[in-house]
Amino acid sequence: xxxxxxxxVVEDDTVKLDDTAALPASGxxxxxxxxxxxxxxxxxxxxxxxxxxxxxxxxxELKDDLPCLACIELTFAFIKPKPEGGITFxxxxxxxxxxLRERYGYKGDIRAVGDIFRDTIFAMxxxxxxxxxxxxxxxxxxxxxxxxxxSLAYQTAADRQPSIFRRRLA
Amino acid sequence: xxxxxxxxxxLINERVAQFRDQTRRYLAGELxxxxxxxxxLRNGLYVQRFAPMLRISIPYGLLSSKQVRMLAHIAxxxxxxxxxxxxxxxxxxxxxxxxxxxxxxADLASVEMHAIQTSGNCVRNITTDHLAGVAKDELxxxxxxxxxxxxxxxxxxxxxxxxxxxxxxxxxxxxERAALLTHDVGVRIxxxxxxxxxxxxxxxxxLGRTPIIGQKIRDFLPELDLLSYLEAxxxxxxxxxxxxxxxxxxxxxxVKEQGVPKFTELVEAEWALIKDDPNLKLRREDLVHxxxxxxxxxxxxxxxxxxxxxxxxxxxxxxxxxxxNTWEHRVPGYRAAFVSxxxxxxxxxxxxxxxxxxxxxxxxxYSFGEIRTTHDQNLLLGDVKQADLHALWQALKPLELxxxxxxxxxxxxxxxxxxxxxxANAGSIGIAQELSExxxxxxxxxDLGEIKIKMSGCMNGCGxxxxxxxxxxxxxxxxxxxxxxxxxxSASNDAKIGDRIGPSxxxxxxxxxxxxxxxxxxxxxxxxxxxxxxxxxVGIEPYKARVYAEEAVTA
Numbered sequence: 001x002x003x004x005x006x007x008x009v010v011e012d013d014t015v016k017l018d019d020t021a022a023l024p025a026s027g028x029x030x031x032x033x034x035x036x037x038x039x040x041x042x043x044x045x046x047x048x049x050x051x052x053x054x055x056x057x058x059x060x061e062l063k064d065d066l067p068c069l070a071c072i073e074l075t076f077a078f079i080k081p082k083p084e085g086g087i088t089f090x091x092x093x094x095x096x097x098x099x100l101r102e103r104y105g106y107k108g109d110i111r112a113v114g115d116i117f118r119d120t121i122f123a124m125x126x127x128x129x130x131x132x133x134x135x136x137x138x139x140x141x142x143x144x145x146x147x148x149x150x151s152l153a154y155q156t157a158a159d160r161q162p163s164i165f166r167r168r169l170a
Numbered sequence: 171x172x173x174x175x176x177x178x179x180x181l182i183n184e185r186v187a188q189f190r191d192q193t194r195r196y197l198a199g200e201l202x203x204x205x206x207x208x209x210x211l212r213n214g215l216y217v218q219r220f221a222p223m224l225r226i227s228i229p230y231g232l233l234s235s236k237q238v239r240m241l242a243h244i245a246x247x248x249x250x251x252x253x254x255x256x257x258x259x260x261x262x263x264x265x266x267x268x269x270x271x272x273x274x275x276a277d278l279a280s281v282e283m284h285a286i287q288t289s290g291n292c293v294r295n296i297t298t299d300h301l302a303g304v305a306k307d308e309l310x311x312x313x314x315x316x317x318x319x320x321x322x323x324x325x326x327x328x329x330x331x332x333x334x335x336x337x338x339x340x341x342x343x344x345x346e347r348a349a350l351l352t353h354d355v356g357v358r359i360x361x362x363x364x365x366x367x368x369x370x371x372x373x374x375x376x377l378g379r380t381p382i383i384g385q386k387i388r389d390f391l392p393e394l395d396l397l398s399y400l401e402a403x404x405x406x407x408x409x410x411x412x413x414x415x416x417x418x419x420x421x422x423x424x425v426k427e428q429g430v431p432k433f434t435e436l437v438e439a440e441w442a443l444i445k446d447d448p449n450l451k452l453r454r455e456d457l458v459h460x461x462x463x464x465x466x467x468x469x470x471x472x473x474x475x476x477x478x479x480x481x482x483x484x485x486x487x488x489x490x491x492x493x494x495n496t497w498e499h500r501v502p503g504y505r506a507a508f509v510s511x512x513x514x515x516x517x518x519x520x521x522x523x524x525x526x527x528x529x530x531x532x533x534x535x536y537s538f539g540e541i542r543t544t545h546d547q548n549l550l551l552g553d554v555k556q557a558d559l560h561a562l563w564q565a566l567k568p569l570e571l572x573x574x575x576x577x578x579x580x581x582x583x584x585x586x587x588x589x590x591x592x593x594a595n596a597g598s599i600g601i602a603q604e605l606s607e608x609x610x611x612x613x614x615x616x617d618l619g620e621i622k623i624k625m626s627g628c629m630n631g632c633g634x635x636x637x638x639x640x641x642x643x644x645x646x647x648x649x650x651x652x653x654x655x656x657x658x659x660s661a662s663n664d665a666k667i668g669d670r671i672g673p674s675x676x677x678x679x680x681x682x683x684x685x686x687x688x689x690x691x692x693x694x695x696x697x698x699x700x701x702x703x704x705x706x707x708v709g710i711e712p713y714k715a716r717v718y719a720e721e722a723v724t725a
Contacts, residue, residue, distance in 0.1 A: 078204055081416045082416065082417075083415075083417075086416045087204055088208075088333075088413065089208050089331045091330060092409060094328045094329075094408070095328055095409050117202075117205045118201075119188075119192060119201075119209055123330055126327035149188050150184050150188075150325065152181050152184075153181075153327070154322055154326075155327065156449035165321070166449070
């Protein structure tokens with residue numbers, strides 16, 4: 001599978017492990033948060049381990065683990081709230097990404113999975129997400145154009161680019 | 171008024187290109203309907219009953235004459251020759267074609283306008299007092315703060331997919347005209363005892379299905395901390411706001427479920443961590459930069475020396491218009507002049523391309539080239555010399571823009587209702603038209619005094635029915651249009667949600683029911699009490715008894 005990592009299309013070399021699967025000796029892996037907590041010592045020792053977190057998690061709870069985590073996987077999804085018929089895009093992981101980068105200084109990969117379409121990518125990049133797992137049907141090469149959507153912003157986010165406020169009155 | 175610099179222009183042009191490409195990809199089948207929906211919505215584009223509806227942003231309700239001419243051009247070229255001013259101080263077009271929307275946005279960008287975040291689950295247009303900058307009771311001009319907030323909220327990468335829409339209003343006056351307490355965030359600009367400018371922050375107001383009055387969460391926020399505090403509120407909301415039920419997704423439900431003390435604690439804890447972030451803290455020079463766009467106009471110092479105005483007032487109908495449709499101005503010899511978009515039998519808020527062009531000319535001639543929109547769906551020329559009022563009135567009359575009914579029963583507000591909106595259960599425009607025809611005797615209207623009737627065609631409450639002195643809500647009853655009436659609501663300083671008078675009423679009887687409420691008011695009224703004050707004094711019973719007694723007789 002193709003991935004976008006740091007604005008380049010690369011081959012995905014990460015293995016997502018079931019909770020019962022044996023740990024491969026080497027290579028990048030992603031495990032569930034439950035498994036991370038259950039086997040933390042062994043996983044830390046192995047290294048190259050990432051974990052998947054739900055959008056409900058207050059990421060500060062992982063603060064002490066962050067230096068040992070090579071990757072945090074965040075989920076974006078269209079959800080269908082009640083009553084029937086509505087559909088909305090869940091944007092909680094944008095906050096999670098910014099907090100990981102800006103508040104907790106996380107340096108590892110932040111990987112976005114789920115209902116990712118081209119037009120959500122620019123904001124993901126600004127919030128500090130550097131690995132994007134395109135959903136089925138999304139051409140990763142074409143999706144790279146998303147990084148060029150805007151050349152300026154009114155806010156400083158995890159990308160640390162100076163805001164227009166600061167540029168105009170530098 | 172604020173003018174774009176090269177940064178603003180570049181960003182807006184990039185936005186036009188982005189939306190053009192999104193539309194192209196959607197039409198080519200490269201974007202799914204759900205994906206495109208989530209994109210077009212944050213650009214104000216709805217798919218409505220007959221055609222797409224495009225909502226264009228009018229930041230804090232301020233327009234230049236050049237912009238108004240462009241709105242007229244858009245009405246002519248892409249629509250059916252008119253536009254509809256909304257309760258959010260924006261303008262909507264009901265008939266554009268999807269394929270032409272990128273061209274409309276390019277035309278708008280050429281006059282520093284856009285449709286960014288006029289819909290969708292994001293921060294919407296920032297609104298304020300329509301008399302901002304000219305009101306006598308104003309502490310400071312709120313518009314520089316509105317513009318700063320508009321820019322901060324535009325394409326905010328973290329808050330573009332919130333649980334639900336998010337509305338922010340500013341006010342800087344004692345008598346509040348911006349309906350702060352019906353907004354997700356209401357910012358009241360205040361001065362501390364030491365004379366420093368700051369903000370009192372209210373959160374969790376909102377209309378719609380569960381109308382709630384906003385709650386104060388901070389007495390005094392220092393002036394330079396505006397953006398960090400807003401960011402803290404939005405972050406708490408984005409993380410914890412409900413996403414399981416669209417009717418429970420507004421911040422008001424989060425505030426209610428957490429309780430005000432707990433919610434306040436969450437915001438304050440988040441704010442404590444970001445308030446010293448140099449990227450969020452405003453600098454004194456930022457404020458100065460934005461304030462210089464809103465300096466007082468070059469007013470004529472001798473404006474009040476004019477004698478002609480007093481002579482013109484001998485004309486009774488002119489005097490009536492001046493009394494009803496103009497408002498005091500902080501500069502002697504000037505008035506703010508309302509342009510009523512509520513003619514007899516008309517659709518509240520509608521304005522034709524010809525009217526817009528004529529208004530642009532009048533604004534150039536008499537009001538420093540600026541026009542404001544109000545959340546009561548009228549327009550306003552903010553700075554008219556008293557000596558020019560007569561000529562202005564004479565020009566407005568043939569345009570049907572001089573109906574002297576501001577603040578009266580027929581200055582009612584309503585949503586587009588079933589006639590245009592795919593969400594509506596019932597019509598509201600037809601009732602507005604019937605009421606304006608039934609109450610066309612101006613003297614009687616003036617005797618009745620201030621009555622705010624607000625109507626919505628569904629629970630979403632775009633017509634603000636729950637804060638109307640008389641609120642009318644359209645409901646669907648087995649496929650028929652019925653109406654729920656409430657009494658005693660208010661969006662002013664004394665903000666309150668109206669009380670239901672009883673079971674809903676069928677379409678054929680709703681105008682009679684409103685008339686019965688008015689008659690009851692007239693009977694109960696002491697001296698020249700306002701409708702709302704009489705209601706507060708006597709309570710709901712006499713109104714209820716009269717409306718349902720009439721129902722029983724005619725049934």
